Amino acid sequence: MWTAAQTRSQFAAIAWLRWRILVNGLRRKGGAGELAARIVVYPILAGMAIGPSIGVGIAAFYLTMSNEPGRIALLLWIAFGLCQLLNIQLGQPGSTFDPNELIRFPLGMADYIAVRLFFGLLSPANIVGTAMAFAIALGVTLAQPALGAAAFGALAVFAAANVLFSRMVFAWVDRWLATRRAREIFSALSFAFALGIQWVNFTFNPAYNRQRRASGQPSHAAELLAAAQRLYHHLDPVIAALPPGLTARALVAAAAGHTGGFFGLTLASAGFAALFLAVFALRMRTEFRGEALSDAANAVARTARKPASARPAIAISANTTAPATHARLRLPPVALAQCGKELLYVRRNQGVLYAFIMPIFVAFLVCARWSARSDATWVFPAVLAYVLLGIGTLSYNSFGLEGAGSQFYFLAPVPLKHVLLGKNLVGFGLAGLEAVAVLAITLYLGRVPPLSVALASLLWAAGTLLFGTALGNRRSITAPKKISTARMSRNQASPLSTLLALALMFASAVFAAVLLGVAFWLHLQWLPVPVFALFAAAGLAVYRAGLNSMDRFMLAHREELFTELCKAA
Helix, strand or coil, X not given: CXXXXXXXXXXXXXXXXXXXXXXXXXHCCCHHHHHHHHHXXXXXXXXXXXXXXXXXXXXXXXXHHCCCHHHHHHHHHHHHHHHHHHHHHHECCCCCCCXXXXXXXXXXXXXXXXXXXXXXXXXXXXXXXXXXXXXXXHHHHHHCHHHHXXXXXXXHHHHHHHHHHHXXXXXXXXXXXXXXXXXXXXXXXXXXXXXXXXXHHHHHCHHXXXXXXXXXXXXXXXXXXXXXXXXXXXXXXXXXXXXHHHHHHHHHHHHCCCHHHHHHHHHHHHHHHHHHHHHHHHHHHHHHCCCCCCCCCCCCCCCCCCCHHHXXXXXXXXXXXXXXXXXXXXXXXXXXXXXXXXXXXXHHCHHHHHHHHHHHHHHXXXXXXXXXXXXXXXXXXXXXXXXXXXXXXXXXXCCCCCHHHHHXXXXXXXXXXXXXXXXXXXXXXXXXXXXXXHHXXXXXXXXXXXXXXXXXXXXXHHHHHHHHHHHHHHHHHHCCCCCCCCCCECCCCCHHHHHHHHHHHHHHHHHHHHHHHHHHHCCCCCCHHHHHHHHHHHHHHHHHHHHHCHHHHHHHCHXXXXXXXXXXX
């Protein structure tokens, strides 16, 4: 008979394993830097959680003091929506090992479901949602101490329902992302949702509607609020029956002294939490029984192969055109072949597509809002610096999508620097397309930037990209991070690599801003052009020197690359 003590021992062993993996990872080469990056990044993430929590807590205090606890439902919907939005934007955190490996051990299905549930509880989105729920309960308690127990009880149930909903949804999202077609559809929906959020922000945010307020016209925010109120009244019967509405009604019942109504509504909210847990358990039960989620396991029948008579003509055509193409482009054949492979990765990786598309869309909105102002000269360099943030970090994890296949680069008789050159050329091409798109948007929606500013900005962007790519190539070998296209995660590099990329971008942006400011102050508008030309030339020299030494560097650090990329999914 299996005992409860053995189950506790299993959980303790899993917790000990995760702890030892974390500690051992910090002890390896580069682990101290990763720890420093986490020490810097975690307070920033904590600030992201504290800011909204303080806001909803103050609002809950005000509404309770005004004897309007029913309107707390709006705050709960904000907490719920922000939690799901952060889940989409940030993705789910990766674990230190694949929990699917646990099914090889004598682990019961209920215990496996519990382990999988707790593995994703500490995602940033769940922490933010729980902190906001706690802040609302604290605000209600400070306003009316007699409601303290009821507020914390009802909000605890709401926080549990919120977290379980996120775990349920993304467990099924990972199942749907197991097929390539589903990933493409889901990526399109995610892009549309994220772009819509940005459009709503720039269109209805009062900070961007000052001209309408100055002219006496109603702001977009007021129009949106009126439309939202009308929609809310139509959907109120449905909304009131969901966890945010049930929790708010439970607080109203507690304030009115209706204990039975409070417990009934809280139990109804707990019923939703139980339903979310049951659907999550249904997905985990399928995994526990050995379901394989991969493109190979879910592949459909391929189209029939072409007749053999057509193959020689295709081969002759490829052999006759390839040398001419290589000679015309003056690029190594390996680099050109790698470019084709990287373009397939770009099309299939939603993180890269998001980093490419989102900045262009935001640039369109920013240029449309700011181009008509007196400081329109700064729009193009500012937006160009912003779009580099998305593409700039991609070179810091060039082999993340290769996985165990990265070993074949060391077995093939090809120069490793040509492999990296092909990867970098795709990044340069994406950055060039973004720069051209930003320039076209600026010319179409706003004033034409002065030629000196446009040329200096492009030279600065080229130099920054070259310096960042030179550093990113080495970080790709010494601190790689395995990326799975079948998981909802947008993290494309290790924390330290991301921090280094942002630090380099910030230092370069400060240097550019100071130089441009001095040039305008001295009325020497063409001064930045030669300076940034030298900056770009220096970046090119550093990049070429780093690329020429990559064969020796990759061979010396190949164990660090394989340790991360060849481990189990």
